[in-house]
Amino acid sequence: MKKSRGVGVSSPVNGRQDWDHRRKRKTTEITQALSVSPVDVAALRRMAISEGGLLTDEIRRQVWPRLLNVPLHVFDQEPETVERENNKDYNQVLLDVQRSLRRFPPGMPDEQREVLQEELIDIILRVLKRNPQLHYYQGYHDIVVTFLLVLGERLATALVEKLSTHHLRDFMDPTMDNTKHILNYLMPIIERVNPEVHDFMQQAEVGTVFALSWLITWFGHVLSDFRHVVRLYDFFLACHPLMPIYFAAVDLPYETLISRAGDLFVQFPPSELAKEAASHESMATTTFKDFELASTQQRPDSVLSRRRRQKQHALESSAASSVVTVAQPSAARRFVRLAVMGLTVALGAAALAVVNTALEWAPKLDLFP
Incomplete structure (x- = not known):
């Protein structure tokens, strides 16, 4: 039968x-x-x-x-020649590019990679020369290399320059004030999505520095699979410059992350969070008028409520064993802070996972090697 x-x-x-x-x-x-x-x-x-x-x-x-x-x-257009030795950023750019080997496809011949690294240096220095108001930051090369590998040197130069004067503009100031301002949006978003996690992180004084490398490299520094990087860049290029910080606040699975981040942007737009984040507006936001994306183009996530309840239950279970010592003096508080860092790192790892490929990579949540 x-x-x-x-x-x-x-x-x-x-x-x-x-x-x-x-x-x-x-x-x-x-x-x-x-x-x-x-x-x-x-x-x-x-x-x-x-x-x-x-x-x-x-x-x-x-x-x-x-x-x-x-x-x-x-x-x-033939890219202009860049004078390297007299460029104030050359030495730092060179160091960062030299240690960017893992950003190139595995198995790529050394000769090909070395040519691309030279082109990467030229793109960065060329954009900085054309725009003296921009300042190089460690991690910028992680974004530029993605455009180089997809587009080639000529088109990558043009797109990186436009990106640097718009989406990345806040990161390229002489100080980190605007970058810190954008990081300040993270906690208000988490508070609205999961108040328990927000309160726990606030009590342990974790801060938001754990998300710095995610934000300023568009997660390129912590994703090991290039397919996942370019998929995420599709999303960020089509959206508001602050979308990466919304993405940092969501969890599994990968494609749902993108949907959820869009939902959060619609539910809690930057204008609603600005007072809690800081008093001034993001410079990238003010230069984004020609790239605006109507929120009506983004669909709400139909499973948002169910996922929120599931996450809340899981986090309450995880937090229960760690939070007991929060009220204790200095040594105990340091222990809890480490516990919370472990929790936030776990959330970040989840936020970078891909459906059915969660074991293919191990996110590195340090800043830069």
Whole structure:
């Protein structure tokens, strides 16, 4: 007698076929959005945000410039030569690029990687020379290398320059004041999503420095799989400059992270959090008018309430054994602070995981090597 396979059980083959069908349909929609005049940038933003992002680097080479409003004729422009030795940032850039080996694809021949590293140095110094108001920061190269690997030197230079004067503008001030200001948005977001975690972190005086490298490298420094990095960059390029800090406040799984971060932005926009974060407005926000994304293009997460209850229950269980010593003197408080750091690191690791590939990488949550 033949056994019944049951009702409502989908096989891996069917799941794969369904994804292939959605992928082909999405590719067609992206092609259509690119082919009209003017280009349908709103549709491209929706494609970049929705499941799977922009799918391939070939598509990204066509869409990323549109998302940043960079004209494609820059392909025809020969990048100017950069004088290195007399550049005040050259030594630090050189050191950072030399220790960026893991940001290049595994197995890439040394000769090819070394050429790309030279191009990486030139892109950074070229952008800084054109924009003397910008200041290099450690971790900037983690973002630039992503654009270099996807776009090549010419187009990467143009996009990185636009990005540096808009999305990354706050990080490129002579001081970290604006960067700290953006980090200050994290706790108000967490407070609204999970008040228990917020109160626990506040009591243990953890602060927000654990999220610094995530924010200023767009998570490029802590994600080991390049596919995951570019998928996240699809999302950030299509959204408000503060979206990375919303992304830092959410948890598993990866594609749901992107949906949840978008939901949080709609529910708790920066204007609502500004007073709690600080009194002044983000410079990146004030220069974002030509890249605005209407919140109506983002769909609420239908499982938000259920996920919130599940996370609250799990966190209460995890926190119960650690919080007992919070009220104790200095040594005990240090112990609890370490416990909370462990909790926030766990949350960050969850926020960087990918469905079905959670064991493929180990996030490094130190700042920079």
